[in-house]
Amino acid sequence: MFREYYVPKTTGQCLEAAKAYGDEAYYLAGGTDLVVKMRSGAVSPKAVIDLSGVDGLDKIIQTDTEMLIGAMCRLTPLSKLAQAKGIDVICRAAGHVSSIQVRNMATIGGNTCNASPSADTVPALIVMDAQAVVAGFAGTRRIPLADFFAGPGRTCMEKGELLTAFAVPREKDITEADYQKFSIRGDSDIAIIGAGARISVGSGGVITKARVALGAVAATPIRAYKAEEMLTGQKLSEELVAEAAKAAAEEARPITDQRATKQYRIKMVRIHTAMALKNCMDRIAGNVRT
Amino acid sequence: MIGPVNDLLGKMQIHIQVNERDYDLLVAPDRTLLDILRNELHMTGTKQGCDDANCGACTVIMDGKAVKSCITLITQAAGKSIQTIEGLSRFEDGKEKLHPIQQAFIEHGAIQCGFCTPGMIMASKALLDESPDADEEAIREGLHGNMCRCTGYVNIVKAVESARDVLKGEK
Numbered sequence: 186m187f188r189e190y191y192v193p194k195t196t197g198q199c200l201e202a203a204k205a206y207g208d209e210a211y212y213l214a215g216g217t218d219l220v221v222k223m224r225s226g227a228v229s230p231k232a233v234i235d236l237s238g239v240d241g242l243d244k245i246i247q248t249d250t251e252m253l254i255g256a257m258c259r260l261t262p263l264s265k266l267a268q269a270k271g272i273d274v275i276c277r278a279a280g281h282v283s284s285i286q287v288r289n290m291a292t293i294g295g296n297t298c299n300a301s302p303s304a305d306t307v308p309a310l311i312v313m314d315a316q317a318v319v320a321g322f323a324g325t326r327r328i329p330l331a332d333f334f335a336g337p338g339r340t341c342m343e344k345g346e347l348l349t350a351f352a353v354p355r356e357k358d359i360t361e362a363d364y365q366k367f368s369i370r371g372d373s374d375i376a377i378i379g380a381g382a383r384i385s386v387g388s389g390g391v392i393t394k395a396r397v398a399l400g401a402v403a404a405t406p407i408r409a410y411k412a413e414e415m416l417t418g419q420k421l422s423e424e425l426v427a428e429a430a431k432a433a434a435e436e437a438r439p440i441t442d443q444r445a446t447k448q449y450r451i452k453m454v455r456i457h458t459a460m461a462l463k464n465c466m467d468r469i470a471g472n473v474r475t
Numbered sequence: 476m477i478g479p480v481n482d483l484l485g486k487m488q489i490h491i492q493v494n495e496r497d498y499d500l501l502v503a504p505d506r507t508l509l510d511i512l513r514n515e516l517h518m519t520g521t522k523q524g525c526d527d528a529n530c531g532a533c534t535v536i537m538d539g540k541a542v543k544s545c546i547t548l549i550t551q552a553a554g555k556s557i558q559t560i561e562g563l564s565r566f567e568d569g570k571e572k573l574h575p576i577q578q579a580f581i582e583h584g585a586i587q588c589g590f591c592t593p594g595m596i597m598a599s600k601a602l603l604d605e606s607p608d609a610d611e612e613a614i615r616e617g618l619h620g621n622m623c624r625c626t627g628y629v630n631i632v633k634a635v636e637s638a639r640d641v642l643k644g645e646k
Contacts, residue, residue: 187505285601
C-alpha cells in the first residue's frame with residue numbers, strides 16, 4: 186500500500202516529512218478513510234505520516250474567547266464528552282458517524298480532511314462558526330469551515346499543510362444547535378442529507394445569530410444563507426421555522442445518485458431543516474422563561 | 476528531519492499482545508492487523524469479509540475498544556493489547572469453558588452460517604464491557620457495524636441480552 190512510514194512527535198516534524206514527498210505522502214489520523222482508500226488503490230502514497238504520536242493534537246482547550254478541539258480527537262470520546270457546553274452539537278454529530286468500531290479510531294480532523302460532502306461532523310462545525318486551524322511552513326492560518334472545501338474529497342489546504350484543531354468561538358447569547366442525519370440504515374449509512382441548525386437569541390427572544398448548514402446536497406457542505414437571513418432579527422415561531430426550512434430546500438443543489446433522487450433530497454432538506462430548527466426552538470424555550 | 480521507521484528492508488519491529496500473549500513482529504507497516512492475525516499468527520477465527528470496513532466480520536477488541544481489523548494498520552496496533560475470538564473462552568480443570576456471550580449465541584440460535592459470529596461476539600463483548608446494563612436499543616446501536624445476512628439479527632440481540640443478564644449475575 187505504501188513504502189515509508191513516519192512517526193513524528195511534533196507538528197514541525199510532520200510538515201518536514203510531508204514536504205520531502207510533495208504529493209506522495211498522506212497524513213494518517215484514524216485511518217478509517219485513508220486505509221480503505223489505500224487498500225482499494227484509490228490512493229497510492231509513497232509515504233504515510235502517522236499523526237497519533239504528535240503531542241497535543243488530541244486535546245480540548247478552553248480559553249476566554251473560544252474552544253479548541255484537537256484534530257486528532259477520536260469520535261467516540263468526543264461523542265460522549267461530559268463537559269460539552271458550547272460544542273454539544275459537534276459532539277452529537279460525532280456520534281452519528283458510521284459505527285462504534287469506526288468511531289473508536291476515526292478523528293474529527295480526519296472527517297473534515299476526507300472532505301466527503303456528506304461528512305456528519307461538518308454541518309455541526311459550520312453552524313458553530315468553527316474555523317479550521319491549519320499549520321504550514323509560513324505559520325498557522327484559520328479558515329472558516331464553510332470555506333474549507335473545494336469539491337468532493339478536496340479541501341482548500343495546500344499539500345503538506347496540517348489541520349491541527351478546530352476553533353469554536355464562545356457565544357454569550359443563549360444558543361442551541363442541532364444536527365439531523367437522514368439515512369436508510371441509521372448511522373452506519375452515509376447521510377442522504379444532513380441538516381445542521383443553530384440559533385442564538387438575545388433580549389426579547391430576538392434571533393441574533395442563525396446558521397443553517399447542509400451536507401450531501403452539493404459538491405461540498407454548504408451554508409443556506411437565505412434561510413439564515415430570513416431568521417436573523419426575527420422571533421422564533423413555527424411559521425418562521427417552516428419558511429426557513431423551505432428556503433434552505435431551495436438553496437440545496439443535490440444530485441441524483443444510488444442513495445436518492447435530487448427531488449427526494451430537496452424534500453428531505455425541508456423536513457430535516459425544520460426538525461433541526463424546531464429542536465433549537467424547543468430547547469431555547471426550555472432555557473428562556475419569558 | 477526524521478527518517479522512516481521501517482528501515483529494516485522496509486520492515487519494522489512491532490510488539491503486540493494478542494489474547495494475553497506477547498508477539499514480536501518484523502513486518503512491513505502497510506499490512507493490516509487482520510492480515511497479521513490470520514496469516515502470520517494463524518488465528519483464523521477473525522474473518523475477512525468485505526475488507527473495506529462495512530461488514531464487521533473482522534472485529535477484534537484493541538485496548539478495550541472494538542475495531543475493524545481489516546482497516547487497522549499493524550502499526551496502529553503497536554504496543555496494544557488485542558483480544559480475538561480465540562481468546563474468549565477459558566480453560567478450567569482441563570476443559571474449555573465458553574464465555575457467556577458464546578454460550579448465549581449457541582443457546583439462542585444466533586448462529587446460522589457462522590461467518591459474522593466471531594465479529595458479532597467481539598463487538599458484543601466490547602459493548603457489554605463498556606455498558607453492562609445495555610438495553611435492546613443500545614445493543615442494536617452497538618452492533619450497527621456488524622452485518623448478518625442469515626439470522627435477521629433477532630436471535631443475536633436476544634443472545635446478547637441473555638449474556639448481559641448472566642454477566643450481571645442475574646441468571
